[in-house]
Amino acid sequence: KELSSFSRKQPEIDNTLGHIIVLTQYGWPYWRDRIFRPVILPKIKEHGGLSYPDMLRFVYNIEILREFRELYRKFPDLNFSLLRQNSTSSDQLTNSNTTKASMQALEDKINHPSSRSNNEKLVEFCKERLIHLRNKNVKAKVSVLGIS
Structure with missing residues (x-):
């Protein structure tokens, strides 16, 4: 059974990508076609997904969230872990369940942005x-x- 912590061995890359995504909001849409689409999205596809538990805490740009929704729709085999989880529940969730929960939370954030x-x-x-x-x-x- 695959665990939600992902068997990928590159958490540093996930953190770096996540941090860059958070920071690209500051100059959005300037960074969309300079970094986000040509660099970030291909790296996520190359690594099979993204594990960045702070994503939905710090990404407030609805366009960026929609980009992730669209990426998942085009590539449903990608694994996403975008929510903070306590250690007991994360050990019990499969990649599929973690991805579903992450995508549902992302959809909720798109429909109900933070105040x-x-x-x-x-x-x-x-x-x-x-x-x-x-x-x-x-x-x-x-x-x-x-x-x-």
């Missing part, structure tokens, strides 16, 4: 990334010093 300001979401995204980078730097320094 939070887009700037608030972008600021929250940047703050979370900075905290993540700080924590990563602290762990790297501790590792270099040989402290456990």
Whole structure:
């Protein structure tokens, strides 16, 4: 039984693609034909889908969400994991169920956009990334010093 964590071995690529998708909203539609369609979408197809649990928290641009809906309609074998899941439920969901839940949540977001300001979401995204980078730097320094 396939697990929703995807057997793909490239979570770094998923995170990078997800972060870029969030940031392309800032200059949309400028980035649509410069990065999103020629680079991001082919990478997602090449890797068999996208696992980015923060997608529906931070992507507010309805056009981008529609692009994902259309991508899934054209390529229904792609696997998507776009929702945060607790560890117990994610272990029990197959790729198919995770993708269905992700696509349903995406459709809901298209039909009922968030009332939070887009700037608030972008600021929250940047703050979370900075905290993540700080924590990563602290762990790297501790590792270099040989402290456990």
